[in-house]
Amino acid sequence: MRIAVVLFPGFTALDAVGPSEVLARLPDAEVRFCAAVPGMVPSADGAVQLHAPDSLAHDARPEVLVVPGGPGTRTLVNDARLVDWIGRVHSTTTHTLTVCTGSLLLGATGALNGLEATTHWLWMDALAAYGARAVQRRVVEAGKIWTTAGVSAGIDGALALAARLAGPQIAQAIQLSMEYAPEPPFDAGTPDRAPAEVRALVLERARTGRFPSR
Amino acid sequence: MRIAVVLFPGFTALDAVGPSEVLARLPDAEVRFCAAVPGMVPSADGAVQLHAPDSLAHDARPEVLVVPGGPGTRTLVNDARLVDWIGRVHSTTTHTLTVCTGSLLLGATGALNGLEATTHWLWMDALAAYGARAVQRRVVEAGKIWTTAGVSAGIDGALALAARLAGPQIAQAIQLSMEYAPEPPFDAGTPDRAPAEVRALVLERARTGRFPSR
Numbered sequence: 001m002r003i004a005v006v007l008f009p010g011f012t013a014l015d016a017v018g019p020s021e022v023l024a025r026l027p028d029a030e031v032r033f034c035a036a037v038p039g040m041v042p043s044a045d046g047a048v049q050l051h052a053p054d055s056l057a058h059d060a061r062p063e064v065l066v067v068p069g070g071p072g073t074r075t076l077v078n079d080a081r082l083v084d085w086i087g088r089v090h091s092t093t094t095h096t097l098t099v100c101t102g103s104l105l106l107g108a109t110g111a112l113n114g115l116e117a118t119t120h121w122l123w124m125d126a127l128a129a130y131g132a133r134a135v136q137r138r139v140v141e142a143g144k145i146w147t148t149a150g151v152s153a154g155i156d157g158a159l160a161l162a163a164r165l166a167g168p169q170i171a172q173a174i175q176l177s178m179e180y181a182p183e184p185p186f187d188a189g190t191p192d193r194a195p196a197e198v199r200a201l202v203l204e205r206a207r208t209g210r211f212p213s214r
Numbered sequence: 215m216r217i218a219v220v221l222f223p224g225f226t227a228l229d230a231v232g233p234s235e236v237l238a239r240l241p242d243a244e245v246r247f248c249a250a251v252p253g254m255v256p257s258a259d260g261a262v263q264l265h266a267p268d269s270l271a272h273d274a275r276p277e278v279l280v281v282p283g284g285p286g287t288r289t290l291v292n293d294a295r296l297v298d299w300i301g302r303v304h305s306t307t308t309h310t311l312t313v314c315t316g317s318l319l320l321g322a323t324g325a326l327n328g329l330e331a332t333t334h335w336l337w338m339d340a341l342a343a344y345g346a347r348a349v350q351r352r353v354v355e356a357g358k359i360w361t362t363a364g365v366s367a368g369i370d371g372a373l374a375l376a377a378r379l380a381g382p383q384i385a386q387a388i389q390l391s392m393e394y395a396p397e398p399p400f401d402a403g404t405p406d407r408a409p410a411e412v413r414a415l416v417l418e419r420a421r422t423g424r425f426p427s428r
Contacts (some may be wrong), residue, residue: 008256008307014231014232018261020227021226021228021261021262025419025425027426028427040254045239046245047245048247050265051263051264075420078329089322100393117224138395149393150392152395152396155366159400163399170415171403173243173408176367176402176404176413176415179314179363179367179403180396180403181326181366182369182396184370186377186385186386187388187395188386194387194389205391211384
């Protein structure tokens with residue numbers, strides 16, 4: 001099974017690596033990263049640079065396409081080359097998984113029109129603008145399209161997809177091998193559970209690119 | 215605040231990228247990857263290659279050192295250059311965070327002797343062999359040393375460390391920005407909760423490097 005993860009400057013590192021860590025553990029699966037310009041692709045955080053050996057011209061016809069999100073999507077939803085590539089590759093996948101604002105890139109292809117889909121909680125309106133029925137859930141399955149909430153939700157989505165692809169026992173074994181029994185130190189992972197001051201900090205970061213110093 | 219993540223061939227990608235995704239969001243923090251041979255460092259899964267701009271000779275004296283784990287640690291605990299570097303850098307950090315079997319590399323420096331520490335559930339005996347009091351918990355704090363359980367536990371450990379470094383409000387804002395409200399599709403993330411057949415699959419993968427095909 002060929003699994004392609006498409007990278008672009010300004011992707012969020014965990015959006016790509018969470019699902020790739022899960023899906024690369026599937027038996028008989030090969031995960032490959034690709035990008036418009038092969039080579040090192042800088043993530044949004046300035047620290048992670050991931051290597052994409054394949055260019056978008058490389059016609060792999062993967063069974064599974066993974067589209068991460070990140071600040072880079074804000075301009076790249078208007079990049080015809082990337083959006084066309086996603087639309088074309090998606091047309092022959094068995095499953096397409098988006099993480100965070102990766103769903104906006106898929107939305108820009110028209111593939112989400114009329115479908116239930118999700119994204120990072122800050123970008124629900126942008127998702128709806130592509131004709132999707134935007135819902136705030138962790139993982140949304142709509143036919144072969146799986147969209148997930150912000151950043152870390154890609155791990156949950158990939159595990160659910162792994163169960164579909166290889167059965168629940170292998171998916172559980174992947175979960176156990178990654179010791180994925182999360183214990184977040186706070187209960188602040190969704191906008192309704194986080195305090196208002198915490199939400200305000202995230203809105204400020206969305207506007208300025210960083211959290212304020214103390 | 216300088217945060218160094220040390221990479222080596224055969225590191226587990228999520229061990230490194232989970233914490234880097236969290237810690238790079240701290241205000242006034244810079245995360246940098248380093249490795250014995252700077253450049254592209256291949257992870258254990260064969261797909262992820264992360265770029266390390268700095269060599270171990272680059273004397274950065276980071277405030278925070280992150281040591282990921284992965285299959286590469288099995289031989290690298292005997293690599294004097296890497297182990298000496300970890301011991302030397304650790305000696306001047308304010309905090310050192312290990313993920314998964316990264317604690318074995320720190321253990322090989324002697325730094326865990328007599329301390330409570332944890333690692334991936336499969337490697338508790340190896341950790342104890344370094345004189346640590348090995349405990350099966352998600353995150354273990356022992357003075358400035360934070361050790362975490364397998365792979366995904368680095369996210370929880372890094373969030374707890376972020377709270378220590380920048381206060382609980384910023385840590386919660388990081389959590390919310392990553393929408394870290396996990397919903398694993400199964401309850402199989404620890405050896406006591408996973409069915410026996412699932413545990414057997416993970417033991418087989420530890421032996422052979424992969425899960426069996428169906």
